[in-house]
Amino acid sequence: MPETDLSTLLPKIWDAFLETLIMVTGAFVAAAVLGVLLGLVVYATRPGNLLANSAVFNAINAVINVVRPVPFIIVAVALIPVTRLVMGTSIGPIAAIFPLALVASVAIARIAESNLVAVDPGVIEAGAAMGARPWRVLFTIVIPEALGPLTLGLTYIFVALVDATAVAGVIGGGGLGDLAMTYGYQRFDWVTMFIVIAVLITIVQLAQFAGNRVARLVLHEGR
């Protein structure tokens, strides 16, 4: 078992931490925007809803259902040519954002859709009864009412992204997961591995804490 030298280890962990942060936040922001939009489109084109369009609805559903069950490592590998095309490279944390964002988008789309569908139909009806037109109902009633649970869903995806970056690391993304794998798994350097795990746990805890706080704010549970 190799000696662990903290003075060379800590900068390495710091760099890996930054790489993870870039991958997670980059993918998260992109996926949140794309995923919520996608979820909105699926919700709105659902049969009986205001933009009811079974062609669009079925097409997006098919895409989501194709991407979701495929293990992330396979998506990431299969997408390498596309990643190179879109991001200019297929190696490094910036490149890893692409497959991460794609996978996270479809997951967020499903979460957003189910949060929107779960909005109390009575409240939507009240909006219609007050004379709000369908678009107005969507933007001033359905979306605000779905925001609380959506925040929790987004937090869940953020944590899942931290997890997925470890896999992205293996195929050249770098980051904390990659560090843990190369030092802990391949070199039996338990100290490095445990420090990395502790950092990962801290990130997840902080993210969950922040997500819960935001959700409470949105749900007005404080008052």
Added chain:
Amino acid sequence: MSTAISFEHVSKTFAVDGREFEALRDVNLSVERGDVYGIVGYSGAGKSTLLRTVNALERPTSGRVVVDGRDVTALNGRDLSAVRQRIGMIFQQFNLLQSRNVYQNVAYPLKLAGLPKAEILDRVEELLEFVGLSDKALQYPRRLSGGQKQRVGIARALASRPDILISDEATSALDPQTTGEVLDLLRRVNREYGVTILLVTHEMDVVRSIANKVAVMQDGEVVEHGTVYDVFANPTHPTSRRFVSSVVAHEAPASALARIRTVHTGRLVRIHVGDRESNDPFLSRIARTHGVDFNVVYGGVSELQSRLFGTLTVELLGADVDVDAAIRDLAEVAEVAELSGPRELEAVDA
């Protein structure tokens, strides 16, 4: 008085699992301006479906619903939206926006109507004052009790100064005390603001306490309608009778009659008494004339809209010819029905 809402040959058929279900069958009713009109019926009678045709949340399969002279069944888009803003609606489950506080909930229809902020502020303040929730403006609905939620619902429904308020089982999720408070509020809405109210309920008590007219529905049809006094004092359809007997216990149920029969073996008559205009002691006067004795064995008198009505079950004792003569005389003063054999007694309560 002009007509606020008229239902003209309204029918509605739903397709459920490939089978057709008639929710409304040729309903004809008219609600006059200023009415508090109650629609009662058991669940599935079609009363909520009928109510929801007023603001076209439900569209009839055939027939017309005319609100303030406009056929709402023909409206769409902007026109429908405009008409809906003139019709307030309250719900059993309140349907408040959870993501907005009380103030924002009441302000919602005013924002829809495009009122300037300052006017919205004044109007919401006035409405919250009216429903007694001025101190709750910044609270979120989840923190309110059921009664408070419904008061917010009422304030929201009144925000755009509608001429008509429709109420879908608005008190059915509330306890009796809170129900009373909400009904008091609705009564004020009707009297102080002159709002015509059409309400659906399965509780006859609600109708008795605030409505002036009532329609009884069963299987998608209106089986009886009229003023609350007439329907309560003299229900003709069996369903109406059952509803009336749920709040007015003037007539002995079968169990009580059976008990009465064990002691009172003479001839029993049921006498319906309306609002009387003289103090003619008709019962004792007629009994004395014909040499008949009587026992009052069951009965009651109630007040409705400042008028009295009641039913007495009376045992008449004497020779058959004398009792016959007494019943003939009674029939000239009041509505009389003889309860004879045990078979009929059962039929009465069936």
